[in-house]
Amino acid sequence: MTARARLTASTTGDDYRVALEDGAGHLWHADEPAALGGGDTAPTPDQLLLSALGACTAITLRMYAARKQWPLEGVEVELALDPDGRPAAGTDIARTIILRGPLDADQRERLLQIANACPIHRLLTGEVRIASALTA
DSSP, X not given: OOOSOXXXXXXXXXXXXXXXXXXXXXXXXXXXXXXXXXXXXXXXXXXXXXXXXXXXXXXXXXXXXXXXXXXXXXEEEEEEEXXXXXXXXXXXXXXXXXXXXSOOHHHHHHHXXXXXXXXXXXXXXXXXXXXXXXXX
């Protein structure tokens, strides 16, 4: 079976900067803020995680609205990780979705339901298993 997604994360030698590559020629980076010893040259891993949810939410809503031929003109997703500070247990993500276009109340409510069913939302709220191995 083929993996749904693959990427390689490699240190670059610049403090905590990491090169990310998906094998299809897309290259991007992660880094830490200067206050944590990084170079502040790219999004943090936390921001990259939120970006996956934001992108998936926006794409899923656009796809659904297009299939339904609804007048969704744009989507903006604002995200915050642990917006009230670290909770005693778990992790909190606050997601605010702004829908642009002349949608009625029923369409807006349905789009919220669809947002909660986007693949990354399901991944983050479901059971996740991480198998780690070392190689030379």
